[in-house]
Amino acid sequence: MGLTQVLRMNGGMEEISYANNSLIQREAISLTTSLRAKAITNLYCSLCPRSLAIADLGCSSGPNTMLVISEIIKVVEKLCQEMNYKSPEYKVFLNDLYGNDFNSVFKSLDNFKEKLCVEMQTEMNPCYIFGVPGSFYGRIFPNKSLHFVHSSYSLHWLSKVPKGVENNKGNIYVTSTSPSNVLKSYYKQFHIDFSQFLKYRAEEIVEGGCMILTFLGRESDDLLSDGVCYGWELLATALNDMVMQEIIEEEKLNTFNIPNYYPSLSEVKLEVETEGSFSINQLEVFEVNLHALDSDLSESLAKGTRAVIEPLLVSHFSEDVTKEVFDRHRKILTYGISKERTKMTNLIVTLTRKS
Template identity: 60%
Template sequence: MNVSQVLHMNGGVGEASYSNNSLLQQKVISLTKSIREEAITSLYCSTSPRTLSIADLGCSSGPNTLLVVSDFIKVAEKLCRERNHESPEYNIFLNDLPGNDFNNIFRSLDSFKEKLRGEIETETGPCYISGVPGSFYGRIFPKQSLHLVHSSYSLMWLSKVPENINNNKGNISMASTSPGNVLTAYYNQFRRDFSLFLECRAKEVVEGGRMILTFLGRKIDDMCSKESGYIWELMAMALNDMVLEGIIEEEQLDSFNIPQYTPSPSEVKLEVLKEGSFTMDRLEVSEVNWNALDEWNDFACESHKFESLHDGAYNVTQCMKAVSEPMLVNHFGESIIEDLFNRYQEILIDRMSKEKTKFVNVTILLTRKP
């Protein structure tokens, strides 16, 4: 799998698009709002930059793409008014891999700017927005050009599928039944990738600049825990059933692995300390339900619970389809997709009826050292 070409969310604005199935990611972004406000407030108060350069790495497309940018600008404008400062100019850089639906983002810019003007009482400084295609596991910006870097639910994606994991049979990611060498290979790939990410950003972020990074992760260090990749294990169950029925070849399944590693807080912290260019100001762990619309009511009638469960499983299925369909189509072909996700939804209904299903988020706030 060539990750740089295949890894992207479903584009457009259709039923299976990421744009229409990214409420979960929006909830995760909302959980880190106070950390972002802390970052820009401390940065502005210490430097009062005349030009504020902000990069969102792994921006994808849809309603979440400009949400963080909007929050940053609102806080900056509030700080300017409080101090009677002139508004800075804003350089906004939206980065993702080349397969991302940048056209959808560009089409939304006029409405974004109009909405922003309506939400801010005073006139803001000029806002220049650019799309920056490319892997963040390499240099993508000039030296010392960024004041704020944000990334949410992107850094758990690896630059490539780890090597020498051919014995991860029946699995499509790190799983409770994965051999030890597979788990080690995933961890080592994460370490190399995240270390390179930090090294590259260290060159691009100004002294005193901030980074706010949120990973899909896990609370504990045990790589075999359900927090690692349980959502993918359930998809693997559906694929294994299709192998048993002769719909896909066993070799096809055994050669497919998701390039994703969900790190623990200690694993993230270790790489930051080893690379050495940033101080860690905050490290927080949070949780969010698989079903972003989950408002489970223990006192609801059984029929309502049944309907809610089915709706919830459908929501999770659509979210996972928006994220994984391009990779699955590239490897298995388009013909299996509808059948696969129908099976996957039935498995989710069963599991979500029996256990609490939550994603773990690891968020860090970093400051570039002098």
């Protein structure tokens, strides 16, 4: 079964759901509000579309899903009032992989529209919302059909586990003990995926349209820097302990690798400039301070990791084994997180589609 069929966040509203364990992602959205406001202001004042098409790629489900959409609409409505323009019609496209909990998203839309109307206190044109399942590493929209594309905490997920990492034994991601070819394979897969992403979005976004992307990354060009691998190392520790106790087969662990890549600023810049369809308006690093989000950080991180990665582990190891993995991971975090830096490095890039 391909990665696109099994990769998803935990759905629903249970204790271990993504909806209840996405504070880090929400904080990243909050910290980048001003950059999005600037981007949508520049776009709307430049193009003044009567029908504004917005896409959120990797929308997931839960309280964060409509947060950016609401924010964008409010900025545009305020601009219309200031310039005495008629409010545009809004077309909103919510994209994620096939296993995403779209049902929860759809059930929340009536409340979203009602709340938005109350908060705006003005009459606005209709807002049409569509679900678009599929991988953003391929084409998902018609030619030149989008004005504004947003994606947050999605593009560090690769389209598949890189080829050539079979010798990454005992690890589930790149670490200091990974063979050099493993690091090269991860970078190569990022290059393939991100260049494809840019190519297809260039076909779907109108000239002068905008794209703003936020993802986990690093400041340094060293893939092992900034502690980006540490979280997966702790999960690998739990899995290796279970191999030692013969709860998990060693071969099962050796064939499991996380399909993530956390790029550097220079790597993102290189891919954008090489693909050539977009100009870079801003490319910045910012950090999310984890201690500021939750007093019980180890518990919060344990639940957050589980909400993000559990479906992938279940598909590889089985549900019963996975539950024990996360019990052990939570205990390891209690000790391990106090020893390491507790800030997450993020990249944000604002792009404009060239003429």
